[in-house]
Amino acid sequence: MKIFADQNMPLVEQYFADFGEITRFDGRNLRPEQLIDVDVLLTRSVTAVNSSLLAQANKLRFVGTATIGVDHIDTQLLSDRAIAFSSAPGCNAIAVAEYVISSLFALSQENAQPLCGRTIGIVGVGNIGSCLADKLKALNVDILLCDPPKYEQGLLNEHVDLDELLERCDAVTFHVPLVKSGEYKTLHMMNKNRLKALKPGLTLINASRGDVIDNQALLEVMEGGADLDLVLDVWEKEPNILIKLLEHVRYASVHIAGHTLEGKARGTQMLYQKLCELEGVEVSKSLDDFLPTPAITNTTVTQNLNEQDIARLVHLIYDVRRDDGILLRHLESDGFDSLRKNYPIRREFSTLLLQGNSPQLAALSQLGFSIAE
Structure with a gap:
């Protein structure tokens, strides 16, 4: 079996070597003749x-994307050609949720505004949005959810219209797929009219798809004096992003919200499991076989733990400001794709084992930290 794999997918050799020959490729420059x-x-x-x-592609029988989104895949074409397909829904849900939480705590620290009592809006309540909502329940914040298709299908008990949510929230974070047309269109969901109507002081976080926000309109609104805290991980026209917009973004990163070591490896593992199913092979490998031991594995917390201490624990594992600094200092010299390809290793909250007698341990467990028995 001949296997072609994106050069940025981790653990491909470990998972797929038993199936055949593996060749790596540059994801943006794959050519038809290579297939x-x-x-x-x-x-x-x-x-x-x-x-x-x-x-x-004369022999292709399986295409897998180690991502939650599939807008880059012509799934109908694959179906027509009887080529099996699998994505990796939920593989990076924890990572993206933790990116948002790190951002919220960083803004809370710098703006001297506690998170407790704030209202957070989540637009898109799929794997990532629901994971984020579960984690945020540990932080004594109010949560509003917006997902029209899920609500209309009876899959969501509560729903707030987008414009009402934007008005009522202190921070709004987007976790929708890119839908380019139709009733549930998300392309430029945040258009110029909506952006102009945003209340001063609102935090806007986008870790879904860059095209959900009209970047040019956002630039014009910010240049016009809008008072918004922007956290942008995704951009229109990646890798050729709107450089001028960077001047107005509090925390900017290179589409890496989901790029924990665990998140990326889960995507590879899910594709491995699918190929095993297709080939009738027993699944014999798991993440625990391959993930390295993190540098910091455990710590003790006391009864005096407060919100600021929880923020410090979060940032001990991951501080979004690191990635903002990397982008600002190295984008011009290295380029967007190079920064993404060479993204430093990042782990998830679960890699830190907490012990002690703090009444906050239950909340920390809900955030995703491991708790000693």
Whole structure:
């Protein structure tokens, strides 16, 4: 079996070597002729899998994307050609939720405004949005949810219209797929009219798809004096992002919200499990076989733990300001894709084992930290 895998997918050799020969490729520069005689294609979000790319793919029988989103995949084409397909829904949900929580705590610290009592709006309540909502319940914040299709399908008990949510919230975070047309269109969901109407002091976080916010309109609104705290991990026209917008963003990063070591590895593992299913092979490998021991594994917390201390624990594992600094200092010299490719190792809250007698341990467990028995 001949397997082609994106160069930025971790643990491919560990999971897939038993299936056959593995070749790595540059996700943005994969050419049709490279797919001649390839059996399995493993991609990430930067590779558009369409009729042009697959024009010479004469043996392809499985395409997998190690991402939650599938807007870069022509799934109908794969179906028409009887090519099996799998994505990795939920693989990075924990990572993206922790990116948002790190951002909220960083803003809380710098703005001298406690999170407790604030109202957080989540737009899109799929794997990531629901994971974030569960974690935020540990922080004594009010949570408003917006997801029209899920609400209308009876999959969501509560729902607030987007415009009402924008008015009522202190921070709004987006976790929707990119839908380019139709009733549930998310392309430019945040258009110029909505952006102009935002109340002063609102925090706007986008860790879904760059096209959900009209970046040019956002720049114009910010240049016009809008008072917004922006946290942007995704951008229109990546990797050629709107550089001038960076001047107005509190925390900027290179589409890495989901890039914990665990999150990326889960995506690889899910594709491995799917190929095992297709080939009738027993699943024999798991993340625990491959993930390294983190540098910091445990700590003790006391009864005096407060919100600021929880913020310090969060930032001990991951501080979004690190990634903001990397982008601002190295984007011009290294470029967006290079920074994304060479993203420093980041772990999840669960890698830190907490022990002690603090009444906050239950909340810390809900945030995702491990708790000693």
